[in-house]
Amino acid sequence: MADVSDDARQAAYPAAWEADVVLQDGTTTHVRPLRPSDADALQAFHVGQSERSTYLRFFAPLERLSDRDLTRLVTVDHDTRVALIAVAAGLDGSEQIIGVARYDRLEDDEAEVAFNIADAHQGRGLGSVLLEHLAAAARERGVRRFVAEVLPQNGRMISVFKDAGYAVRQRTEDGIVAVGFDIDPTDRSLAVMADREHRAEARSVRAFLEARSVLVVGPGADAAGSPRARAAATALANLRAGDETVALHAVGVEDVGPGVHEYDALELVAGPVELAVVAVDPTDAVEVVRALARLGVRAVVLLSAGYAELGPEGLDRQRSLLRVAHAAGMRVVGPASYGVLVASGDGWLNASLAETPPATGRVGLFCQSAPMAVSLLAAVRRRGLGLAEFVSSGHRADVSGNDLMQFWADDDGTDVVGLYLESIGNPRKFSRVARRLSLAKPVVVVTSGRSGQVVPPGHAVRPTHASPRALDEVLRQAEVIRVDNTHQLLDVVEVFAHQPVPAGRRVAILASSASIAALVAEAAAAAGLVVPGAVTILSEGGTPDEAREQVDALYADPDTDVVLVVLVPTIGHPDPELVRVVARAAARTGRTTVACVHGLHGITSELTADDDQGRPRTVPAYSAPEDAALALGHAARYAVRRARDRGRTLHLEGVDTQAARRLVADWLTEADGGVLELDAERTAAMLATAGIAVLPSFEVHDADEAVEVARRIGWPVALKTTAPALRHRADLGGVRLDIDDEAALRSDVAHVLSLAQSQRGDPGRAPLEVQAMGPRGSACVVRTAEDPLFGPIVSFGLAGDASDLLGDVSYGVPPLTDVDVAELVRSPRAAPRLFGYRGLPALDVASLEDVVARVAVLCDDLPELRSLELNPVVVAESGVVVLGARASIAPADRADGTRRLQRV
Incomplete structure (x- = not known):
């Protein structure tokens, strides 16, 4: 290998390869390229390995690395010699190496690969993660194939290669297994990576949503009465009022109250603790998170702000906090989070600022903005809509909607998902994750801007130069239901939470008057529903039996997929018995139904009835017929899209x-x-x-060159100018077609040159091109x-x-x-x-x-x-x-x- 100076290596350090990853057990770690300054940490890692692990890696017992070997191992150029390490936080706050992956290039596109995982961290999927990262780095450097020599008893390493989805070829010679495989992604390897990512991220979210012990950390007595102190006290009070089986701990919080283990300092807290709710000064947050590591905390809900929204200094502070948290295996919800609410059999795990939780149900809601979380939860309560989980990510430094969707894809307690997004940090991953989830359950999305190009303060998101319609396409490919505002978000969620997924788009209308029916039919058609003419007007002054017969006949129509009911009498309220008849018919037939009934809104007992399996089904009630039609239209279109072939x-x-x-x-x-x-x-x-x-197109400067080209490629030809303003513009004379003889070509060259003389583009380019006619x-x-x-x-x-x-x-x-x-x-x-x-x-x-x-x-x-x-x-x-x-x-x-x- 050519000698590479320290300065050159430092300058070439590929910072883009640094990444925070979620492991198989749901914890996190930091992956980065190896540096020469990591020599002591690498020696400590090696010394800490068992004799067996050392033998499997080096084919010989090796208690310590010699100075020569150590220098060789940490000397990398990030091209022909690449090494990645996974690091964790030590008890003293230092970084400890827990895994090493490296390759040495043998030929232009082939490299020898080797791995070494700390004994204490085997079985967490570190080998698979490091292989994914190393293969990605290798592809960037032009390597297309990995080879390795492995001892036969090192079946775990061979399994890592095979389980990654690569087509591994191996042979045994002289007691050594020679392994080789191409590292270009295949359908199988991509599926394996996506599945590993899905399981890991889902498990990391489940770990804090199912927390049974929570620690609230406030700013202490010196900050009494401050917004952070009030936030910590509110979160603790809400936790106390929720699930009594959750063990509660507090440090630096006012008005702790009974049933809480209070401590004077974090160092005194007796673990383990699964979830921490933190509201402290941003300058203290890193040390607080570092202190939480010894307690086994799986996630930190960061209520306080003061990070990326303050500019570069705040962004550096946020990155430092994430580095410490991820090295300690923790996820971060926030900063500026409104908190987390999770329904359980014993009440709410209310690690949030919401003093009054909503009803329990089967809806998962994700909201980035804390202020929007206030109004969204208030609307949920007004409607009587039940939630299973609610998570506010605030500025979304770590835990995002993608993570929650990974969890909800496997969650049996959730039927529909709603997302309020202020920004999407990784649209391609969002599309992939949401598409997977939408196959199982509906995903309803509202974005704070139609274009996706408005980034709120505090959201560290790459800039975009794409057309505003690019976000539309991402959401369409993700198969999510996009709505315009939170009002529509909850309108659509109500349908899926309490009604079956529609069988199609054919709608029947039941109305209390012909004039309303006409308006409703137009609204239904505008919402994408098909109105085949099945419109029933309830007989004015009819008996209850007659009304029941009309309702039953409408629901018995085989050409009906969904039903839209509008009961708005001119005087008084609809007959309660008629409302119950509609609810029973909808539950009995399983036809998706929405209603606009005067005096009812949201999820009501009046429109609830049991289906044939004894499950309660509620027809959601809307304030306006247009709202009902729009929500039903979204639901029906989703059903049609979900049933179609998504392609190969x-x-x-x-x-x-x-x-x-x-x-x-x-x-x-x-x-x-x-x-x-x-x-x-x-x-x-x-x-x-x-x-x-x-x-092929041939550049020419004059008529003689043009004629020569035309004779060579054959008549007829096309003549074009290279001037940008006239390029491809036949209507402006910049393109002449079907030129079939020399005289016509010479004449056209003169005209086009005259036309383009003031429109020259690149001065180095010839002014004309000649091309065979297509x-x-x-x-x-x-x-x-x-x-x-x-x-x-x-x-x-x-x-x-x-x-x-x-x-x-x-x-x-x-x-x-x-x-x-x-x-x-x-x-x-x-x-x-x-x-x-x-x-x-x-x-x-x-x-x-x-x-x-x-x-x-x-x-x-x-x-x-x-x-x-x-x-x-x-x-x-x-x-x-x-x-x-x-x-x-x-x-x-x-x-x-x-x-x-x-x-x-």
């Missing part, structure tokens, strides 16, 4: 993204860390690795852009001013399925032109979808691809031709990944 992962012949990465790695050596615009030859070479061919058809544009927040974004539209000016473009966020690609192509309003519009022949949309799919796979697997434009892509009756392509590349800076928690 894209696997395309002729796509070699490894080759693309090799090309890009070579080219980036010229970029000096910046953006490199690729020329036409390099762009075509990169696209060829994805199986996309670009029709087939006739519709011109489309396919683009990708690498966004700091969303990652790769694919857009599609038909070419032309109308599409650009009207924003008639569809968006997709990879990874896409074949169904996603089909929807992407069909979503623009101008898309009917591809399918035989006004008698024109239908075009080869299947070939177009193939090009879009290849672009999606390329940009997903190649984070260095900063931008790509295929313009135009001509779709003919048979086949597709790409006539132009532009691309730029830059060093990868993608924040997402199944292997790590988001760190901004």
Whole structure:
């Protein structure tokens, strides 16, 4: 290995590889690259290992590492020699190494890998986590294959490789097992990583939601009467009023009250303690969290603010707190959290600032903002809506909606999930996690802004340059139900919490008057419901038996999926017996029903009846018919989407993204860390690795060169200017088509040069291009852009001013399925032109979808691809031709990944 100076190693330190991860047992640890300064810690780690573990790692007994060996092990260049360590907090607050993973490059794309996990931490999934991180780092450095030599008795290590989802090949020679496997992600390895992540994060959340011992830490007597002191006292009082079986402890809290173990200092608290609620000065928080480590605390609910919202100094303080907490195995809820409420058989675990909990039920709610949590919980109580869990993450430094969704996916006590999101730190992970959850139960989401580009103070989120519609696409692909406000959020949640999932969108209407029925039918249609004409008007002055017959007949209609009831008499209130008849019919038939009944709102006893299994079913009541129709429409559309085919992962012949990465790695050596615009030859070479061919275009300066090219490639040809303002603009004279002889070409060259002389683009480029004529058809544009927040974004539209000016473009966020690609192509309003519009022949949309799919796979697997434009892509009756392509590349800076928690 070439000699690498300390300064060079320090300068090359890949800070982006640092990550906080959740382990198999739900605890956390910090993973980072090894530094030369870790020599003493590495020696301590080695000395602490058993003789067996040392033998399995080094094939020989080795009590201590020699100075030479130690120097060799900590000397890494983060390229040909890479080492990652997992660290935990020692009793004295120092970092202790609990796992090491390393590779040494043998060839350009092959490296030897080795692992060593501390004896006391084996069985927690550290090996799997370190393998995920090391493989990701290796891929960034161009390594594509790991090999290892393992003793036969080291079956645990061989299992780590196989269980990761890689296709492991092994052979035994001279008593040593030689193992080798490619580390490029496969469907199986990605599924394994996602499943490991899911189980670990769900377990970490369950650990604090099911806490049976809670410690409240306040700011102490010196801060009596301060907001932090009041928050700590309120949280403790609420815990005391809740589940009496929970053991309570307090330090530095006013008015402790009976039944609480009070201590003068954290050092005196007798553990173990599972959950800590902390409201202290931010400057004291790190030491408080460090002191909690010895008590076995699994999570800290941080009620107080004073972190990232204050600027860079506050952000550093927040990161320090997270580093200490994660090294100690703790999750952090907050800062500025409103707290956590969990329903149990013995009452509420009310580790929050909510003095009056709502009713218990089967709804999980997540809310970032503490102020919004106040109004949201108040609305829940007014409606009589029952909750199973409520979590406020505040500024979402650690525990996020993704973590709670991982928990709710396995929680038998939750039927529907509601999320109020002020920011989404990792949209790609959100989409993946939410999509998995939505297969099992509905997920209703409201964001504080439609675009997702407004980041509240305190939320450490990467900036985004994406179109506001990118967030729409992320939520659509996640299969969540997006609503406009918290009022609608609870409206929709009520349906799923108390009614069956709709069987379809066909709605029957039961109304107290014809005029109301007409308005309700229009509202239902606007909400996406299908009104087939099954409208029943209750007979004015009819008997109870007649009303019952009308209701029964409506619910017996086989062409009805859902029912919308509106009972608003002009005088007085609806007949209570009629209301009960509706409730019983809805429960008996299982037809999803919502109602607008004068005098009723939310979840009421009047609209509750038992179904055939004896379970109570309540028809939710809304204040306005439009609210009822909108909530029912959301529920019905969700049912239709959940039942449809979501498609298959894209696997395309002729796509070699490894080759693309090799090309890009070579080219980036010229970029000096910046953006490199690729020329036409390099762009075509990169696209060829994805199986996309670009029709060659030849730059020319004058008519003589143009004629020479035309003779070489064959007539007819197209002539184009390279001037940006006229490029692709046949309507402005910048493009001339079907030129079939020399005279016409010379004339067109003169005209285009004259037109473009004041519109020159890059002075180094020739002013004209000559290209063979492609087939006739519709011109489309396919683009990708690498966004700091969303990652790769694919857009599609038909070419032309109308599409650009009207924003008639569809968006997709990879990874896409074949169904996603089909929807992407069909979503623009101008898309009917591809399918035989006004008698024109239908075009080869299947070939177009193939090009879009290849672009999606390329940009997903190649984070260095900063931008790509295929313009135009001509779709003919048979086949597709790409006539132009532009691309730029830059060093990868993608924040997402199944292997790590988001760190901004």
